[in-house]
């Protein structure tokens with residue numbers, strides 16, 4: 001961790017953090033530390049195999065990390081180089097300030113000659129001002145580079161995840177993915193961005209202060225340098241323990257957060273089932289584990305300080321003893337001795353800092369493994385070379401031609417030899433037992449997956465020959481759960497067409513039968529609807545989703561269980577706006593509930609494939625809806 005040294009007065013030798021230390025007037029930051037560094041360090045995740053129950057990413061070498069992410073620093077490298085140069089200049093100013101202090105001690109304090117005071121004093125002041133300015137500029141430049149780099153990394157990983165099949169996110173714990181997009185990305189930045197700056201400036205600091213110490217008294221410097229390995233050893237011993245403790249803390253922090261998140265998001269269920277106390281106990285248990293983990297960290301921090309202090313005291317005693325002998329021999333002045341001690345006060349923490357860099361690097365490498373695992377996941381479906389960008393709006397004829405499909409993670413096929421056609425403007429109702437593959441039809445039509453056999457055609461063109469973007473511009477999906485965002489009513493209706501005018505939004509809302517309700521809201525179309533639209537009723541959410549679909553105005557419509565969760569009366573009321581939505585569009589309506597489907601709709605039923613009938617072709621049986629009953633065609 002970067003350590004900032006702010007010697008603040010001429011009196012006093014003892015620093016609470018770093019032990020015995022000569023204090024000098026404030027000068028400059030020597031080792032660059034970005035402002036968020038300490039916060040990030042305490043938020044790092046546990047990467048212990050199996051600790052979180054999540055599959056761990058494979059271990060990746062640091063070289064690979066740089067190969068993967070270094071290109072993302074393009075255009076930002078000058079910021080890092082400038083930050084490095086400025087930090088080095090600040091360190092050099094610091095060296096000069098200490099030399100001036102030694103000079104004043106010898107020429108003014110020891111002799112009482114005030115006339116020799118003013119010139120070095122003014123230089124001291126000037127240097128301190130310059131060092132302060134340069135250090136500030138260096139900190140800002142490095143911070144700007146690292147924040148921009150972070151922004152790029154996050155954009156890249158988030159953009160990648162958004163291109164993966166939605167099932168990728170469904171198959172993972174959201175908290176884990178969030179951690180990869182936040183903490184792990186920050187860890188990479190600390191290795192590839194600000195981490196590099198830190199390594200170079202720390203090495204430069206070590207070189208400058210050692211050189212200055214050698215310049216004053218090479219033999220004294222040799223003696224004190226001999227103690228450096230002891231500092232490295234202490235860092236090493238503590239570093240691995242710190243790491244384990246931090247990993248435990250991260251793990252229990254994650255567990256605690258998931259209990260809080262689940263408890264709050266399922267608050268109604270918790271209260272309805274009288275589980276408040278059980279949930280509180282659950283959180284208390286996790287909180288106690290977290291407390292223990294934090295206490296381990298506190299114990300280590302508490303021990304680390306005194307251990308380093310003892311070492312520094314040994315150094316100081318050696319310096320004073322040896323220095324006193326050299327003064328007696330006339331080889332060293334008092335100013336020289338004090339300046340020497342001051343150089344060491346900067347040198348030892350920098351050496352410690354080098355020892356800690358190894359820890360940062362290993363943690364960053366672990367974070368990078370997890371991010372690279374996400375980036376290494378390829379979308380199950382991509383655009384073919386030469387895929388057509390469907391610009392013209394066609395009539396919207398949909399055909400499934402002998403489609404067979406097995407999910408990548410499964411061995412048992414879900415669909416086999418499924419064929420049906422939906423003519424332009426026709427409504428096809430797709431029903432069948434739970435798990436029979438109805439929603440899978442939707443995923444195939446939206447090209448979240450491609451069929452293993454057969455083809456799906458839109459207006460006679462295999463949808464694999466279309467770009468996914470243009471295909472999805474022609475098909476609107478209304479899902480089982482109404483997926484709303486926490487923005488305003490307007491934002492949610494216009495989600496599929498952000499450039500829609502207010503008139504268009506109002507027209508769609510009116511057709512969906514939601515306008516009057518919206519006008520009664522406190523801020524009308526600018527009213528926020530809460531997380532996932534929770535401030536609305538189920539029926540209102542559904543109408544808002546229908547308004548969104550109306551506004552999108554595509555030739556093909558897929559409605560996946562639009563009545564789910566609605567009571568009989570609300571479901572019947574929703575049918576009216578749904579009819580408006582379906583009018584003139586090719587519609588595939590997936591539903592268990594055939595009571596509310598349009599009378600003229602064609603109905604097909606899917607039956608689950610079983611091992612007992614492996615060769616059974618699952619072409620949907622044609623079913624016609626008679627008055628109040630379903631009959632096989």
Ligand SMILES: Nc1ncnc2c1ncn2[C@@H]1O[C@H](COP(=O)(O)OP(=O)(O)OP(=O)(O)O)[C@@H](O)[C@H]1O
Nearest residue numbers: 167407409410414433434435436437438439440441
């Ligand atoms: N991403 C997935 N990976 C693996 N298997 C899946 C995946 N999604 C669905 N399945 C499996 O595929 C089968 C069909 O699922 P699908 O969701 O299409 O059924 P459904 O008919 O829509 O069911 P329901 O009416 O209950 O919504 C099920 O056995 C399900 O477990």
